[in-house]
Amino acid sequence: MRILGFILLGLGFILSALSATINKEMVNWNYFVPCMVVGVVGVVLLRISIKKQQKGESKVEADIAVITESLKNIAQNITTFNGQKGESNVYDIHSKIDELFIDDIENFLKARESIIHHHSMEVYADLMNHFAAGERYLNRAWSASADGYVDEVNASIEKACEQFVLAKKQFEGL
Numbered sequence: 001m002r003i004l005g006f007i008l009l010g011l012g013f014i015l016s017a018l019s020a021t022i023n024k025e026m027v028n029w030n031y032f033v034p035c036m037v038v039g040v041v042g043v044v045l046l047r048i049s050i051k052k053q054q055k056g057e058s059k060v061e062a063d064i065a066v067i068t069e070s071l072k073n074i075a076q077n078i079t080t081f082n083g084q085k086g087e088s089n090v091y092d093i094h095s096k097i098d099e100l101f102i103d104d105i106e107n108f109l110k111a112r113e114s115i116i117h118h119h120s121m122e123v124y125a126d127l128m129n130h131f132a133a134g135e136r137y138l139n140r141a142w143s144a145s146a147d148g149y150v151d152e153v154n155a156s157i158e159k160a161c162e163q164f165v166l167a168k169k170q171f172e173g174l
Contacts, residue, residue, distance in 0.1 A: 001052075005045030012039020056117075063114030067171065070108035074101060075168040078134070082161040085154050093145035093153055097138060105135065119174055127170055134163030 012035055019031035077100045088096065108131070115124040137160035144152035 001045055002049040005042045005049060008038050008042030008045065010042070012036060012042055060114045060117045063111035064118050066107050066111040067115065070104040070111075071164075071168045071171055073104045074108070074134075075164050077101060077104075078138075078157070078161045078164045082157050085157050090145055090148055090150045090153055093157075094142040097142045097145070101138060123174060127167055130163045130167035130170060134160045134167060137163060 015035035016032055016039060019035050020027050022028060022031070081096070081100060085093070112124070112128070112131075115127060137156045141153050141156035141160060144156060
């Protein structure tokens, strides 16, 4: 759209100038006005494309802030949770997982595609490997808690902690 805007603006300007100089004594409005309209359409298209670009950039920046905050919260909560896993009743752990992690995981997942725009597809893929592994281990801990398997809960929380901390460190290193 931006290129089309530049083309229409240039054409409108050039054709308006030509139509104004065809007759030295009088401007032929039948040619001049349509040429000016073409130029104005070009200006409008340029303004629209600039606004879209600015909106896109501000959305990416806002999403990156959400991702940073979510990863920080998840890593902090899972580290604390991992340290306290032996103190909780195994049947209560799945409700604590829901309480501590659901919002931050949802926020991260809603904003994750901005990583591609801000960094690259490769960075996104590497980060999502750790995040997805951490999420899977957290889901395993949730299921094991509902079934009462203490050893599986503890092992899964520990592995989830490793993966989420790795994801946070990797994202901070960008």
